Amino acid sequence: MTSPAAEFIDRTLQAEGSEARAGADAGRIGGGMRFYGASVGAVRGAVRDARRRHPISTHDEVTALATELWSEPVYERRLAAIVVLQREVTMLVGNDLTRLEQFLRDARVRELVDPLATDVVRPLLERLEGAEASRARRITDRWASEADPHLRRAASLL
Incomplete structure (x- = not known):
């Protein structure tokens, strides 16, 4: 089951991506992952906006969201998981x-x-x-x- 916050982040990252950037990132970064082609700024913005719409207030919510985002081998989703953890590292x-x-x-x-x-x-x-x-x-x-x-x-x- 996908959480509303993870769905929002994923949908936003896909909308912010471009095929040209995805191809360039795949060539530059590699790793056998998929790429949406969203910028780092778009990733940070998607996480920020998701937190406003779907507040994260507990340790379990933070780790569950990060785990859910990480579960797909998509570069921008995994970067979003890191941003979630960075913002809530004190939890x-x-x-x-x-x-x-x-x-x-x-x-x-x-x-x-x-x-x-x-x-x-x-x-x-x-x-x-x-x-x-x-x-x-x-x-x-x-x-x-x-x-x-x-x-x-x-x-x-x-």
């Missing part, structure tokens, strides 16, 4: 690292890995304290020796 908790690790594994391209690591994972790690912070550091330290190049890159950015 994230240490246990969210499992979901974020999966996003990093599925990211396919640096253009998604880098903002996810620097604008979501890093601020989350900086907020954690005590045992939760120690557990999170063990997880992200493990990323540095993973076979997955996206996790290694993320670890290097933290």
Whole structure:
């Protein structure tokens, strides 16, 4: 089932996209994903407008929306998921690292890995304290020796 916020974002991104830009982005970014051809500004605007129409007020709503957007291998949807997490990073908790690790594994391209690591994972790690912070550091330290190049890159950015 698709949430109203995710439907709104997806519909807006498709409307804002262009075939020419989608082709250019696919050639430049790659990663085997689909591209709508929407600009970064359009992605940010779609998330902003969706939040106005469909307020997000809980941790579970934030993570559910991000997960729903990420579930399709469409570059702009995944970028929108990152924007949602960036805007609500203070709601994230240490246990969210499992979901974020999966996003990093599925990211396919640096253009998604880098903002996810620097604008979501890093601020989350900086907020954690005590045992939760120690557990999170063990997880992200493990990323540095993973076979997955996206996790290694993320670890290097933290």
